[in-house]
Amino acid sequence: xxxxxxxxxxxxxxxxxxxxxxxxxxxxxxxxxxxxxxxxxxxxxxxxxxxxxxxxxxxxxxxxxxxxxxxxxxxxxxxxxxxxxxxxxxxxxxxxxxxxxxxxxxxxxxxxxxxxxxxxxxxxxxxxxxxxxxxxxxxxxxxxxxxxxxxxxxxxxxxxxxxxxxxxxxxxxxxxxxxxxxxxxxxxxxxxxxxxxxxxxxxxxx
Numbered sequence: 001x002x003x004x005x006x007x008x009x010x011x012x013x014x015x016x017x018x019x020x021x022x023x024x025x026x027x028x029x030x031x032x033x034x035x036x037x038x039x040x041x042x043x044x045x046x047x048x049x050x051x052x053x054x055x056x057x058x059x060x061x062x063x064x065x066x067x068x069x070x071x072x073x074x075x076x077x078x079x080x081x082x083x084x085x086x087x088x089x090x091x092x093x094x095x096x097x098x099x100x101x102x103x104x105x106x107x108x109x110x111x112x113x114x115x116x117x118x119x120x121x122x123x124x125x126x127x128x129x130x131x132x133x134x135x136x137x138x139x140x141x142x143x144x145x146x147x148x149x150x151x152x153x154x155x156x157x158x159x160x161x162x163x164x165x166x167x168x169x170x171x172x173x174x175x176x177x178x179x180x181x182x183x184x185x186x187x188x189x190x191x192x193x194x195x196x197x198x199x200x201x202x203x204x205x206x
Contacts (some may be wrong), residue, residue, distance in 0.1 A: 028105025028119065036080040039096045042073040046101075049081045049173045050151035051145050052094030053194050064194070068095055068155060069141070070174035095145070095190050095199045102149035102188040106199050114197075117201060129185045129205050133164040139193040146170060147188045150152055152177040158191075 028041040028048070039048050052067040066088075075082040080096075092109040093116060106115045127135045134144060141161045146167075147153045154170035154177070170179050185205030192199055 014180035022070070026039055026105040026107075027101075028097060028098060030093055030094055030107025031103050032088055032094065032107060032109045035084050035087050036110075037067070037084070037088070037094055039071070039073075039080040040078065041103070041105065042078045042080055042098055043100070044073060044075045044078045045075045045173070046078065046100040047071070048073065048094045048096050048101055048143055049147060049155070050141050051155065051190065052092070052125045053192075054089050054092035055197075055199075056089040056091065066194075068141070068173070070099075070153065072075050072176070075108055086146075091197070093199075094202075095192060096190055097145055097147045097153065098191050099147055099153050100150055102147055102186070104188065104190055104201050104205070105167075106201075115201075116197075127183060127189065127204055129183055131183050132168075132181060134183070134189055135164050135168045136162060136191055137193075137194045138163065139191075140195045142194045145173070145190040145192075146172075147190070148180065149186060149188065150183070153178055 031038045038191055042048060048071055050069045054065045055062050069082050071080040071082050088109060088113045090109050095106045097104050136158055139158060142158045143155060144158055144165055145153060145155050153173045153175045156165050158165055158168040167179060183204045188203040190201045
């Protein structure tokens with residue numbers, strides 16, 4: 001047995017989850033239980049945008065349910081609750097962005113069997129103020145949430161051929177807000193790879 005190789009493997013198993021997985025500290029906390037997604041860490045009455053999906057096995061093929069919503073936090077507790085018509089399965093992951101502050105949270109079902117990564121090693125990708133599109137990693141299918149804190153949130157779907165999502169493909173996640181024509185410093189981008197169940201996040205201009 002190669003002791004050095006085994007020791008290095010043990011080191012990686014111990015350290016990587018702390019760097020990229022459940023050890024990542026998020027500003028918002030997400031709990032998934034039954035039919036409900038709860039986002040805490042918000043100010044009372046704050047609004048939050050949520051994206052994600054769930055996978056469940058039905059017969060020979062998995063069923064994929066997209067999760068996309070705009071929710072307002074309770075006026076007393078500062079907790080936003082999204083109630084869905086069906087119980088959320090173990091393979092459920094969601095991300096959320098506070099529309100006022102731009103703070104982010106990512107979470108999974110409590111029995112989710114894998115480490116929930118903050119993002120692949122080659123991310124975030126550069127996107128600068130004044131650009132008319134958001135550069136993304138290559139994913140087969142997913143979604144991008146773009147938030148201008150204190151203004152609004154916008155969302156767009158992405159497919160495998162996309163390397164940059166034009167801003168004119170976005171739509172308001174809550175209302176028919178006019179979509180800005182260019183990015184500005186401080187905009188928050190939360191992307192989601194629906195196939196790998198991975199998120200990436202960055203702030204424009206940082």
